[in-house]
Amino acid sequence: MKKSTVPASIESQQTRLSGLNIVPTPHVIELEGFDEPLFSICVERRGNAKIQRELVPKKAKICTDSMLDAGDTISGIKLHGFTADIIRRDDIVVGQAGRSSAHSGQHLDVSAYCFMQIVSDWQNNNVLKLADSVDPQILEKNHQRD
Secondary structure, eight states: OEEOSSSOEEEESEEEEEESOEEEEEEEEOOTTOSSOEEEEEEOSSEEEEEEEOOSSOOOSSOTTOBOSTTOEEEESEEEEEESSOOOGGGSEESSTTOOSSSOOEEEEEOSOEEEEEEEOTTOOBOSSOOTTSOHHHHHHHHHHO
């Protein structure tokens, strides 16, 4: 299934992100119910996130409405989420998936738990409340540091 309007999110064990500007952050986020720390990640322009491998057990951890099936995809102007993977700038592949006629694209394979949500969709609708179990102040603090 593919969704491109807010609200929409995915959760997976392995995710392919693509777009024009993938922005990982080193900021550690500790969320209730997670044993490992999570790291914030954004796809700032023309974002796409596709589930490569499903969670085991197949159960949403952050947003009860998240899509969970292999092949499920979300896309929008801007995506934001969390991953248990430490992402470095060198991990992002430039020049392939996500390209436009004027800009080379970027893609990133996240091989650990990943939650991604559409923040701004193609009709420029913005999500008003990020994932219902995530404190919006945590996300706001992260964006202020980016």
